[in-house]
Amino acid sequence: MPAKTDHEARRRDVSAAVWRVVAEGGFGALTLRSVAGDLGASTGLVTHYFGSKQELLRHALELAEERTRALIPDLTDLRAALAAVLPTTPEATEISRVWVSSWDVALADPELHELERARYRRWRTRLRPLVIKAQAEGDLPPGDPSDLSTALAAFTHGLVVQALFDPTTYTPKRQLRLLDLHLSSLRHTSD
Template sequence: MPAKTDHDARRRDVSAAVWKVVAADGFGGLTLRAVAAAMGGSTGLVTHYFPSKQALVLHALEVAEQRTQALVPDTTDLRTALIAVLPLTAETTELNRVWVSSWDVALADPQLAALEQARYRRWRTRLKPLVIQAQNDGDLITGDAMDLAAGLAAFTHGLVVQALVDPRTFGRKRLELLLDAHLTALRPRR
C-alpha cells in the first residue's frame, strides 16, 4: 500500500521552493526544473501541483501579494503606509526584488499585465483615504486625492528601484529622508 501523502504540506513545500527561486533568480530563473532542484524533488512532483511555468508565475505573484498585504499595516497614517513598501529590511528587500522582477514578465504577457494593473489600482485606492486624511489634517496640499496617491506610489516605487540597484547609496536612512523631504514638499504653503 503506498504511503499517504499530505497534499497540503507538499503544496506548501512546492510553494516555498517557488518563492525561493523567484527571490533569488527573479521570474527569468523560474522554471519547473529550478523549483524541483530547490526542493530536492522531481519536475514530475512540481507539475503535479503546478502544471506549467505560467501556473508557477501566477502562484508566485499570489504569494507576493499575500506577503505584501501582511507587511503593509492597516493605518491611517500616509507616511507609515509608504514606508512599509520600501526595502528597509531583508524581508521587504526580497519582496521588492520579486515585484520588480515581475514587471518584465508582466510587460510580455497581457494576463499578467492585467494583474499588475489591478494590483497598482488597489494600492492607489488604499492610499487615497490616507491622502484625504493628510489633506484634512493640513499635511498635504489640496488636489485630486487619486492623482496625489498615484504620484506618491510612483515616487516610492522609484525609491524602491534605486535602493535595489544601488543599496549603498540608497540605504534605510537615505530612503526615509527622501520620502520625508517629498512629503514635506507636498505640504501646503503657510
C-alpha cells in the same frame, strides 16, 4: 499500501520553493525544473501542483502580494504605508527584488500584465483614503486625492528601484529621510 501524502503540506513546500527561486534569481529563473531542483524532487511533483509555467508565474505573483500585504501595517497612516514598501529591511528588500524582476514577465504576458495593472490600482485605492485624511489634516495640499495617491505611489516605487540598484547610496535611513522630505515638500506647497 503507499503512505498518505499531506497535500496541503506538500503544496506549502512547493510554494516555499517557488518563493526561494524567485527571491534568489528573479522571475527569469522561475521554471518547473528550477522549483523541482530546489525541492530535490521531480518536475512531475511540481506539475502536480502547477500544471504550467503560467500557473507557476501567477502563483509567484500571489506569493509576492501576500508577503507585501503582511509587511504593510494597518493602513491608517500614510507615511507608515509608504515606508512599509521601501526596501529598508532584508525581507522588504527581497520582496522588492521579486516585484521588480516580475515586471519584464508581466509586461510581455497579457494575463500577467492585467494582474499587475489591477494590483497597482488596488494599491492606489488603498492609499486614497490616507491621502484624503492627510489633506484634511493639512499634511498634503488640496487637489484630486487620486492624483496625489498616484504621485506618491510613483515616488515610492521610484525610490524602491533606486535603492535596489544602489543600496550603498540609498540606505534604509536615507530612504526614509527622502520620503519624509518628499511629504514635507508637498505639505509646504499647501501653505
